[in-house]
Amino acid sequence: MLCLGSGLARAQVCVTDDTDRQVCLGQPASRIIALSPGATELLFAAGAGEQVVGAVSFSDYPPAAEKLPRVGSYKRLDLEAVLALKPDLIVAWRSGNPMEQVERLQAMGVPVYHSEPRRFDNISTTLERLAVLAGTEAVGQGAADALRSGMDSLRQRYAEAEPVTVFYQVWEEPLMTVNNEHLISEAIQICGGVNVFGELASLAPKISREAVLAKDPEVIIAGGMGEDDPSWLEPWKQFSSLRAVQQNNLFFVAPSTLQRPTPQMLAGTRTLCSHLDTVRARD
CATH class of the missing domain: 3.40.50.1980 (Nitrogenase molybdenum iron protein domain)
Structure with a gap:
């Protein structure tokens, strides 16, 4: 203009x-x-x-x-x-x-x-x-x-996909996630996922492990401290009651591809969609 x-x-x-x-x-x-x-x-x-x-x-x-x-x-x-x-x-x-x-x-x-x-x-x-x-x-x-x-191609591809409940971990200490106003949540929605903490008021709310256990998501997806560091997923393996743990639905997405509002989020969303496809195939 x-x-x-x-x-x-x-x-x-x-x-x-x-x-x-x-x-x-x-x-x-x-x-x-x-x-x-x-x-x-x-x-x-x-x-x-x-x-x-x-x-x-x-x-x-x-x-x-x-x-x-x-x-x-x-x-x-x-x-x-x-x-x-x-x-x-x-x-x-x-x-x-x-x-x-x-x-x-x-x-x-x-x-x-x-x-x-x-x-x-x-x-x-x-x-x-x-x-x-x-x-x-x-x-x-x-x-x-x-x-x-x-993004339009992904929306069309997953428009009728079976919903999958998702917990996305954006940080470890303190434990943090995102609500439905966050870009990461839009990526989850595009892939046919349902953010189990989407209704919370804060954009990036702090939560407890007990809250995650209560939500019992089908999949846990985490970023990490580095581009190839899935260590944040390890502590969840002790909670054998979680559906995500029982089915080994614990996945890592490089944080630069989902946690920065840039064109790299297209690659990150594709990775996220692929992980949710894996969850659906295991059901």
């Missing part, structure tokens, strides 16, 4: 972010800082990788992102490091970043795009918007279309 700057005849580059704020730049951004690993991935996927000059810790995908200067963690920013990189756009994580620090950057005149995709179509929309801000519309549109097409 284009708008005209007040008092000037030159066109600005404008989009609306996930807080319904309009973000306008005088020209496409050339020095972008990403304040979450997910934002880093989204910018690269939107074709703006060459314009990204800084990122927070754990921004490890694609591999080129590992070489970027660090500006702190998503929980605590190094404002001096941010300002030293002279950004003309910051992409913030609305529910993850310390908002008092982000607001200080905005008060200093740095344009901030607040990202908070809650559904897969929001990821596609974010790719399109970031591409507009970076002047890489063709790449961003292609990535957005590919994600929409892939």
Whole structure:
């Protein structure tokens, strides 16, 4: 979307972010800082990788992102490091970043795009918007279309699938899951799964092992501390009364493919759907 700057005849580059704020730049951004690993991935996927000059810790995908200067963690920013990189756009994580620090950057005149995709179509929309801000519309549109097409295919494939009750473990200590407002829950739903904690109020609620035992899900799916670390599943094996344990329905999905709101979630959702197919075949 284009708008005209007040008092000037030159066109600005404008989009609306996930807080319904309009973000306008005088020209496409050339020095972008990403304040979450997910934002880093989204910018690269939107074709703006060459314009990204800084990122927070754990921004490890694609591999080129590992070489970027660090500006702190998503929980605590190094404002001096941010300002030293002279950004003309910051992409913030609305529910993850310390908002008092982000607001200080905005008060200093740095344009901030607040990202908070809650559904897969929001990821596609974010790719399109970031591409507009970076002047890489063709790449961003292609990535957005590919994600929409892939998710639509999965929705059609599993539209009539037999429901499977699912507990998704997003963290170990404290034990945490997701509710139905979370993107991971949409992935579960697309695959024909039913999130047993979907009705909880918090986006990522803390729960007890007793609560999981009471729900008795057909399958337990976990992320982990690493891309190939299914150790969070081991403690569940002691609970022989659980249906998921009795049928060996304990599965791992690499966290980067389901726990970041990026195009990688298409691969993660495919893996999740495959695991639920295995559960159905064992019934």
